Amino acid sequence: MANHITFIGAGNMASAIIGGLIDSGFSPSSITATSPDDAMLAPVRERLGIHTDTDNNAAVSQADVVVLAVKPQIMRQVCEAMRDSVQHQKPLIISIAAGLDADTIDAWLGGGNALVRCMPNTPSLVGYGASGLFANARVSAEQRDVATELMEAVGIVEWVEDEALLEAVTAVSGSAPAYFFLMFEAMEEAGVKLGLPAATARRLAIQTALGAATMAKQSDKDPATLKQNVMSPGGTTERAIAHLEEANLRGTMEEAMQACAKRAQEMAKELSTNN
């Protein structure tokens, strides 16, 4: 495992990974997170017990792993301002930014860097993250192991050898917690219309999702079979599933995920040329 990890940016995704790392036993004293605004860092420092810094260069100079966790739209200015300290320190760089390709980020950091692109998701906070990883040619086998160990501390890891596949990972897992949260909203609203108190509908829907996900993960049966096992012939589930199929849920999911992957491509173009 890395000796010291610096997170550039301490927002939603960085906090989720840091929280998951600490819960899995990683020492808070080995983690630094940065932000230009100390008022924003104070709660992170108090809640997680990690080091914080408003100076990205100072934070990079202590790190053997640097996780880039700022919004893609400001990545260029952030990277260019850290170029000298990165070139001096030569840490393993892990970028979690959507859409920005490895060569572009490497160039902004002065070139020649060992760089892993990672597409995580926010359930990393509770140890149920799912991350897709891609390594550039400079990443050593040991550095791959470090990146794997880091992200496995907060969930599962899948390496891809073709960087373009990270767009598919973004659609399948990076953005996907939001699809399920939308489903919870919709189920709660429908449950209320059927007469349940909102809190009851929410608890039942969330517990059912947890149960279904756990069954799907543990079972040797595929999701289609597990679905079929709930559908008594002529029963209630059959009627509900028929409605979802007629409403083209599968087609809608496919279109939404294509749109997600396409947006990742657009961002890569917009941000590498116009930023």
Ligand SMILES: NC(=O)C1=CN([C@@H]2O[C@H](COP(=O)(O)OP(=O)(O)OC[C@H]3O[C@@H](n4cnc5c(N)ncnc54)[C@H](OP(=O)(O)O)[C@@H]3O)[C@@H](O)[C@H]2O)C=CC1
């Ligand atoms: N949210 C998600 O589910 C996922 C996000 N990602 C990627 O993670 C990255 C971060 O996203 P997210 O956490 O949601 O965004 P947030 O806006 O929550 O976090 C970004 C953080 O960067 C800070 N920041 C701004 N400027 C600097 C700077 N110069 N130096 C250091 N920190 C700075 C911001 O501080 P301030 O608020 O004070 O401006 C903010 O805390 C993005 O690139 C995104 O594509 C990837 C997978 C999933």
Ligand SMILES: O=C(O)[C@@H]1CCC=N1
């Ligand atoms: O919506 C986004 O752009 C980021 C990347 C994946 C999840 N959130």
